[in-house]
Amino acid sequence: MDVGSARFSELFGSFPTPIAIVTATDGEGEPFGFTSNAVCAVSAATQMLLISVGKGSRTLPAIMSSQAFAVNFLSASGRAASQVFASKATDKFANLKWQPSVIAEGAPLLLDIALSYAECRVENAIEVSDHWLFIARVEGTGVFPREPLLYRRGEYGVWSLQNADAEELSAI
Numbered sequence: 001m002d003v004g005s006a007r008f009s010e011l012f013g014s015f016p017t018p019i020a021i022v023t024a025t026d027g028e029g030e031p032f033g034f035t036s037n038a039v040c041a042v043s044a045a046t047q048m049l050l051i052s053v054g055k056g057s058r059t060l061p062a063i064m065s066s067q068a069f070a071v072n073f074l075s076a077s078g079r080a081a082s083q084v085f086a087s088k089a090t091d092k093f094a095n096l097k098w099q100p101s102v103i104a105e106g107a108p109l110l111l112d113i114a115l116s117y118a119e120c121r122v123e124n125a126i127e128v129s130d131h132w133l134f135i136a137r138v139e140g141t142g143v144f145p146r147e148p149l150l151y152r153r154g155e156y157g158v159w160s161l162q163n164a165d166a167e168e169l170s171a172i
Helices: 005-013 058-066 076-085 166-171
Strands: 020-027 031-036 037-043 047-052 069-074 114-128 130-141 149-152 155-158
Touching: 020 058, 020 076, 020 130, 037 058, 037 069, 047 058, 047 069, 047 114, 058 069, 058 130, 069 076, 069 130, 076 149
Parallel strands: none
Antiparallel strands: 020 031, 020 069, 037 047, 047 130, 069 114, 114 130, 149 155
């Protein structure tokens, strides 16, 4: 039975996911980025993660050429940036402060709106259907004491301790 793209989207939209902005720079140092919820840990033993990048993404050539990128997991204050980076805007960094990653070939780190970030170097790239999967070694990280931005069924939300159950609270 063919599930179809609408049903597939419904499946993955049924649960909340973290929102990230994946960034990279091209050979001239120009920054690129896109909003993603397709990021996952691959291995804690070798500190690797995986991102999925659409073949039509303007960030794809920058990742391919630099073989590096940053994953900026967004805090609650990153909602507006998430929407800009999900758009086809030509200068997504126009109103955003960022710092170039030394580890990830200048990939923009969005320190003011990040919950956390990972500075990555590509280990493997796999072409799958209309996307590229990049498996990368995480070579630098940062984590900030902020509330995470989540996305579910087209809506944004924020995780907070108010959402935690009593057992989780007692473990803290």
